C-alpha cells in the first residue's frame with residue numbers, strides 16, 4: 001500500500017477557566033491560539049516508518065515488517081497499547097516526552113492501517129511553534145495533526161473536511177491524548193480541531209458565538225511539568241479528601257459559568273469597569289482553587305504577585321505546576337504595537353482546503369515575567385459578535 005503526501009496543522013489553546021475541574025465533568029472555557037503545530041507526511045518505498053520530532057529531539061525508525069505482527073493479538077488478551085509498550089520498551093507510567101509521542105504515533109498508525117493487507121511505509125515530521133509541556137495544549141495539537149494526516153492517508157477523509165470528518169479527527173486525537181495524558185477531558189483536542197472559543201462540558205462542545213474583545217497576556221514561567229502527573233495528583237487529592245475537594249470543583253464550575261455569562265453580557269451591552277472587576281475576581285478565585293488542588297507553583301505565585309503590583313490579575317492556564325499563566329489586560333493597558341488585536345482563522349487545517357473561520361487568541365508568548373510586563377505584550381481574544 002502506498003500513501004501520498006499530506007501537510008496539516010492545528011492550533012494550541014489557552015484555558016480561561018475550568019482546567020482540571022473539566023476532567024471531573026465540570027465546565028471549561030477555552031480558546032485556540034495563533035501558535036500552531038505542523039505535520040508533513042510522505043509516503044515512501046523504503047519499507048520503513050520514520051518519525052522525526054525536532055521539538056523533543058526524537059527520531060525513530062522501524063521496519064514495517066517488524067510492526068506488522070503487532071496489528072493482530074497473537075499472544076491473546078493484550079491491548080494494542082500493551083503490545084506497543086512491550087515493542088518500544090516503554091514502561092507503564094513512563095512520562096518521557098519521546099516515548100509518549102512515539103507511542104501515540106504508533107498507536108494511531110497501527111489502529112488506522114489495521115485493515116490494510118500491508119502496512120504502508122512513510123516518513124512523518126512534526127514541528128511546532130508551541131512550547132512543549134507548558135499548558136498550551138501542545139499534546140493535543142500534536143495528536144490532532146497525527147489523526148488528521150493519518151485519517152486522510154487512510155483515504156477515510158477527503159481534503160475538504162466536513163463536520164462529521166472533524167468529529168472523527170477529534171475522536172482519534174482523543175485516543176492519542178489518552179496515551180500522553182492518561183485521563184484527558186477532551187477539551188484540548190476539541191479546541192485544536194475546531195479552533196475558536198468554546199465551552200466544554202462532559203464531552204459536549206459548544207462554540208461561543210458572542211464574546212467581547214479581550215486582551216490577555218501570556219507568560220511562560222518555563223518551569224517544566226507533566227500534564228499526566230498533575231492530572232493524576234488532582235485525582236488522588238479528590239479521592240483522599242472528597243468532602244473538601246468536591247466543593248472546590250463545584251466552585252470552579254460556577255466560576256466558568258459566571259465568566260461565560262459575564263462575557264455574553266459584555267458582548268451584548270458593551271464592557272463596563274464592573275464587568276472587568278468581575279473577570280479579575282474570577283481569575284483570582286480560580287487561581288486560589290487551583291493552588292488548593294495542588295497544581296500551583298512558586299513561579300506562578302510570582303507571576304500573580306508581580307502582575308498584581310501593576311493592578312493586573314493572573315491565573316495559571318492548562319495543567320499548572322509551572323508552564324504558562326494568563327493575565328487579563330484592561331482596555332486602558334498599553335499594548336505592544338506589533339500585537340494589536342487580529343482575527344485569526346484557527347482550526348485543524350489541511351494544505352489547500354478552505355479553512356473553518358473562527359477567531360483565536362493572537363498569542364504573544366513571553367518567557368520572562370518582567371520583560372513581559374515592561375513590554376506589555378498583548379494578546380487579543382476576540383470572536384465575532
Ligand SMILES: Nc1ncnc2c1ncn2[C@@H]1O[C@H](COP(=O)(O)OP(=O)(O)O)[C@@H](O)[C@H]1O
Pocket residue numbers: 037053054055056096097098099100101126127128131132133134135136137138139140142180181225226227228318319
Ligand atoms: N511538537 C511535538 N512533537 C512531539 N511530541 C510532542 C509535541 N508537542 C507535544 N508533544 C507530546 O506532548 C507532551 C506534552 O504534553 P503535555 O504534558 O500535555 O503538555 P502540553 O501542555 O504542552 O499539552 C510531550 O512530552 C510530547 O510527548
Ligand SMILES: C[C@@](O)(CCOP(=O)(O)O)CC(=O)O
Pocket residue numbers: 018019020021022023134135136137138139181183184185186187188227231317318319320
Ligand atoms: C488539566 C487539563 O484540564 C488541561 C491540560 O492542558 P495542558 O496539557 O496542560 O495543555 C487536563 C484536561 O482537560 O485533559
Ligand SMILES: [Mg+2]
Pocket residue numbers: 137138139140181188227
Ligand atoms: Mg497536553
